[in-house]
Amino acid sequence: MKLFDVYPLNDITITKGNGSYVWDDKGQEYLDFYGGHAVISIGHTHPHYVHRITEQLNKIGFYSNSIKIPLQVELADKLGKISGKEDYQLFLCNSGAEANENAMKLASFVTGRKKIVAFSKSFHGRTSLAVAATDNEQIVAPVNRTDNITFLPFNDVDSLSIYFSNHGDEVAAVITEGIQGVGGINLASEEFLQAIRALCTQHRAIYIADGVQCGYGRSGKFFSHDYAGVNADIYSMAKGMGNGFPIGGILIAPHIEAKYSMLGTTFGGNHLACAAALAVLEVIENEALLSHAHHMGDYIMQELRNIPELENVRGRGLMIGFDVPAQYKDLRKNLLFKQHIFTGEAKPNVIRLLPALNIQKEDADKLINAIKTELANNNS
């Protein structure tokens, strides 16, 4: 049987990882500034993570949500403390798309309304509603198209206010990333997030903060949306949550009441996934990774801004992007194949940096020097 060929692949086979480094089948070492697409939050094969999962697997890996799973309660408790949302409620699932799907569904249940507002350049996942709320026609199948989603310009408070004045009583939810990832590292302004909060409150709509990529400490705060100083009604999470173990979830504000059968999943919140997620939070706490991400991100951005060829360096914490002028279009490819450093991209010309939250200064310096070397090679 062949694999269904949906991914353009780099000709590299990774067989081993440790911290911010991975190795291929030929023994070549690579520095990982991509974090496997913002997923590796505490570094590859972190010893505490490996120990916690192995220990759990030797006890029990899975049983269904029809029995008590104290690990879920422990995870909810720890998540509440570290995120500062102690009075929120936790629903666990398996991926980012599923988290957003459940968030929008829940918003529709509690408001009894159908309309969702999403924004230009957004990415919320590939399940039915999540993909409909994603601003990319190419990945929306005919069956997913719906008039229930309205796209408005990102960071445009006026458009949002006008939309609410005309349709406020139909809006179930507004969904936005705090920092757009796939869209190219675009920061939601504090004013914009505050306006979403105010308009949702005024019109009894639900503010959904998509923290799948920008959340879980990546920005230097637990949720990048927190920089605006207002709370969302629902936060979605996934990527960094399990450091590669598939787990997602939503944090749900106390005013939203649960009813039996409203949401559900077979695999979500299983023993092994909870052990992985707890290990991640324990490392985030023990290694003070929120403040580390904040400081290391500032350092990297400052170093990048000193490189004159790079344009529009932006980001927060360890979610960083910059534009690469057309004449240096092979920079990312050369970083990978000549300097052996993984980075991310966003079309058409953005390099995205999404390393593990415990990346070290010497690794940051390695990246900066490699960029300088490749730009100099290109100029010569």
Ligand SMILES: Cc1ncc(COP(=O)(O)O)c(C=O)c1O
């Ligand atoms: C902001 C955001 N939301 C949702 C998703 C979907 O997550 P998943 O691929 O785990 O379904 C992604 C994935 O890149 C994302 O970046």
